[in-house]
Amino acid sequence: MSLLDTTDQTTLRLVAFIAIFATMAGLERLLPKRQLRAAIAKRWLTNLSITVIGSLLIRAMALLSSPLAAIAAAAYGTAHGIGLFNFTTWPLWIEALFSVIVLDFALWLQHLVSHKWSPLWRLHQMHHADVDIDVTTAIRFHPLEIALSMLWKIVWVLAIGASAISVIVFEIILNGCAMFNHANVALPGWLDRILRQVIVTPDMHRVHHSIDRREHDSNYGFNLSIWDRLFRTYCAQPDLGHQDMVIGLKPYQSEAPTRLGWSLLVPFKPLRRED
Numbered sequence: 001m002s003l004l005d006t007t008d009q010t011t012l013r014l015v016a017f018i019a020i021f022a023t024m025a026g027l028e029r030l031l032p033k034r035q036l037r038a039a040i041a042k043r044w045l046t047n048l049s050i051t052v053i054g055s056l057l058i059r060a061m062a063l064l065s066s067p068l069a070a071i072a073a074a075a076y077g078t079a080h081g082i083g084l085f086n087f088t089t090w091p092l093w094i095e096a097l098f099s100v101i102v103l104d105f106a107l108w109l110q111h112l113v114s115h116k117w118s119p120l121w122r123l124h125q126m127h128h129a130d131v132d133i134d135v136t137t138a139i140r141f142h143p144l145e146i147a148l149s150m151l152w153k154i155v156w157v158l159a160i161g162a163s164a165i166s167v168i169v170f171e172i173i174l175n176g177c178a179m180f181n182h183a184n185v186a187l188p189g190w191l192d193r194i195l196r197q198v199i200v201t202p203d204m205h206r207v208h209h210s211i212d213r214r215e216h217d218s219n220y221g222f223n224l225s226i227w228d229r230l231f232r233t234y235c236a237q238p239d240l241g242h243q244d245m246v247i248g249l250k251p252y253q254s255e256a257p258t259r260l261g262w263s264l265l266v267p268f269k270p271l272r273r274e275d
Contacts, residue, residue, distance in 0.1 A: 129252045
């Protein structure tokens with residue numbers, strides 16, 4: 001019985017999510033990088049509520065049409081011979097490796113465009129409006145942005161012919177890396193320097209959440225750090241240092257982003273962005 005014939009893949013992803021979330025949250029308590037400004041309980045309730053709403057929207061999309069989820073789209077592509085890898089005889093592990101790399105680039109590109117194109121920035125600014133950055137920021141994405149991101153992933157999954165297993169692996173890695181690099185964790189400098197040669201570290205991604213426009217228009221990677229180096233969007237450190245840098249967006253330096261209603265409605269308000 002395949003993963004898609006049971007609820008195993010859902011259980012696997014949920015267990016991985018809980019385990020990584022709990023680990024990062026624990027490390028934030030043991031090895032905090034920065035002192036958080038906002039009340040944790042209120043921020044966490046808002047950020048967790050946002051991800052629940054987003055998950056329900058994705059499930060609703062899947063009910064409308066089964067391919068409207070990346071894993072289901074992969075199974076559909078395999079069954080109908082759609083996509084590059086369905087015309088190759090490569091071993092599964094090679095296809096999975098290439099699928100993870102290509103899908104990671106696809107999300108890096110989506111992230112870049114979300115900062116450059118106003119209609120997408122309206123949605124993405126909710127993520128950046130968070131006045132602190134910790135493990136819950138990793139799941140603070142507007143439900144409509146999550147839905148658009150899922151459609152974008154489906155296009156790439158079908159184009160390359162990624163297998164369902166490859167997509168499951170990618171989704172687990174994506175969620176795990178996002179929680180890791182958003183975590184308010186102080187890694188030893190030597191470890192950060194080694195890890196960021198391959199993956200995005202908390203210090204590297206924290207720069208992306210700087211209030212400084214030049215800094216938050218850099219370091220777009222979620223998993224691999226190579227894309228920012230390759231396309232010259234890499235910024236090693238914030239000008240003010242990690243302790244003194246300000247997190248969030250200039251127009252929203254208040255408690256408003258910690259409120260659920262404000263966060264869900266901000267894309268529909270007049271766009272405020274300062275250079």
